[in-house]
Amino acid sequence: MAGCNSCSGGASVAGCKNNGGCLTGGCNKMNVFDWLSNMDIPIADKFDIVEVRFKGGRKDFFRNTNSLDLVTGDAVVVDVPNGHHIGFVALQGELVRLQMSKKGIENNDDIRAIYRLATTKDLEKYEKVKERDLPTLYRTREIIADMKLSMKLSDIEYQADNTKATFYYSADDRVDFRELIKVLAGEFKIRVEMRQISLRQEAGRLGGIGSCGRELCCSTWLSDFKSVSTSAARYQNLSLNPSKLSGQCGRLKCCLNYELETYMNALEDIPEVENPLITEKGEAKLQKTDIFRKIMWFGYENENSWHPVQVGRVAEIIALNKKGKKPVSLLEDKLLEEEAVNDALNSDLVRLDKKFSAKSKKNKKRRHNRKRRNRDNNK
Numbered sequence: 298m299a300g301c302n303s304c305s306g307g308a309s310v311a312g313c314k315n316n317g318g319c320l321t322g323g324c325n326k327m328n329v330f331d332w333l334s335n336m337d338i339p340i341a342d343k344f345d346i347v348e349v350r351f352k353g354g355r356k357d358f359f360r361n362t363n364s365l366d367l368v369t370g371d372a373v374v375v376d377v378p379n380g381h382h383i384g385f386v387a388l389q390g391e392l393v394r395l396q397m398s399k400k401g402i403e404n405n406d407d408i409r410a411i412y413r414l415a416t417t418k419d420l421e422k423y424e425k426v427k428e429r430d431l432p433t434l435y436r437t438r439e440i441i442a443d444m445k446l447s448m449k450l451s452d453i454e455y456q457a458d459n460t461k462a463t464f465y466y467s468a469d470d471r472v473d474f475r476e477l478i479k480v481l482a483g484e485f486k487i488r489v490e491m492r493q494i495s496l497r498q499e500a501g502r503l504g505g506i507g508s509c510g511r512e513l514c515c516s517t518w519l520s521d522f523k524s525v526s527t528s529a530a531r532y533q534n535l536s537l538n539p540s541k542l543s544g545q546c547g548r549l550k551c552c553l554n555y556e557l558e559t560y561m562n563a564l565e566d567i568p569e570v571e572n573p574l575i576t577e578k579g580e581a582k583l584q585k586t587d588i589f590r591k592i593m594w595f596g597y598e599n600e601n602s603w604h605p606v607q608v609g610r611v612a613e614i615i616a617l618n619k620k621g622k623k624p625v626s627l628l629e630d631k632l633l634e635e636e637a638v639n640d641a642l643n644s645d646l647v648r649l650d651k652k653f654s655a656k657s658k659k660n661k662k663r664r665h666n667r668k669r670r671n672r673d674n675n676k
Contacts, residue, residue, distance in 0.1 A: 327354035327518065328387075346408060348393050349375055349384035352427075352454045353465075353502040354516065356387060358397060362410045372415035374457070379488070383415050383423045383457040423457045430455060433485060437464065440480055448472045451499045461488040467499050497522045500546035507544065514551055525549040529557050532564065534586065563588045568612045575618050578626045595627055604628070 327350065345361045359375045361367065371386045388396065397404065415423075434453050441450060448468040455462045462485065466472075474491055481489045494502070501515035515522070530542055530553060544550040567588065573580040574595060581595035584603050593611050594603040606614075606627050614624055 327356065327516075327520065344389070344391055344394050346393050346397065346404065347373075347386055347411065348388035348396060349373060349411075350387040351382070351384045353452060355454075357384075358393065358402060358408055359384075359411045360408045361389075363413070365411065365414060367411075367414075372420060374412040374415050374419060376409040376412060377456065380456055380458040380460050381412060383419060419457070422459075426455045426457060426459045429459075429462075429485075433462065436484070437481060440477065440484070444477060444480075446472055446474065446477060448474070449499075451494070452502050455487075459487070461490065463490045463492055465492050465494050465499070465502065467494055467496055495522065496546040496548055497551070500544065505545050507550075508541075509552075513545065515546075519551060522551065523554060525551060525553050529553040532557060532560050534588065560588060566591065567593070567608050568615060570611065570615070572618075574611070574614045574627065575623050576614070576626050577623050581627055 345364075346358050347361050347367060348356055349359050350356050357375075359373075365373075367373070367386050367389060369386050369388070372383055373386060374381050375384055394404075402408075430453050433455075434450065437453070438450050441448060447470065448466045450464060450466045452465040453462055454465070464481070472493075478489045478491065481487075497515055500513060501519070504516040505513050507513050525548070527537060527542075527549070529549075530537055533553070533556065535542065535553075542549055542553065567586065570583045570593070573582045579597045579599065581597050581604070583593060584596045585594040587593070591608045592605045593608060594605055596603045604627050610628070614627070617624055
């Protein structure tokens, strides 16, 4: 079974078996489902800009100037600088307008046009052009190693007309690749474009399986990469282990930000414990906090066990310590002991009342039975 024509991974199709012709786009990277595709929208008012997907999940916007009847997944020939390229329709209609607004792209004359639908001959030529990707990638890495440039080449994308190739690389510092461009242009007889990408974008283009067992978010749906700091792990009480917190890109995992806001809201009700809690039993240090159950565990210096304390009680002890007062323990103070003594006295009185009331009931019953027997004897 051949792989999808629109999938850069080259994996076999497990579902629709259409090899890239699936109208839903379910077998493609960075797939977006068009929820408005079945709605009756007037053709005259249909938005004429289409989102087109290229290799590695890269997307761009093109204008449907010829009013072509396009469907999601169709291969189209689009206008690019100094030539043409082949991509696949990813999204169209009003959702494209929202995507452009989200990415800050204006609807002006800078948006290039869609020439036509790609024919079978166009796709065959494009497949032959893509066969140059891997040999060019390996040879370019050898050239980079010979020139001793501090850069990592991750992917190459040839244009469908075989006149230009884009080289995607990552580097920590600025790289002077002017001499490299001359060597590559002479070696492969093409126009060369060098495009630097971040390590997160590199991982998204290469793909892989994360520690969660699912495909990487950056290669399936995540397109906006936000900065992730170690404070996100601290707020979530995660172990600051770089091997567990780092993703395949070598940076902190993007998923550390997914639940951060929920943790931040839950932490608002939890008091900050800067010093040990002082009680008559001793000093208790904070050992662990259950953020969502609102329970904090404290341990005394001479004990190995931890004591769960509600956050409200922790706030009370902190307030007492600030006033110079010390409760008896983490769970009770002097007032609680006095109340316990009063409760014990009251319980004794209640027990005596029950005892005497039971005796009085027995005496009444005995007198009633005695009177009854006397009446029976008199008869």
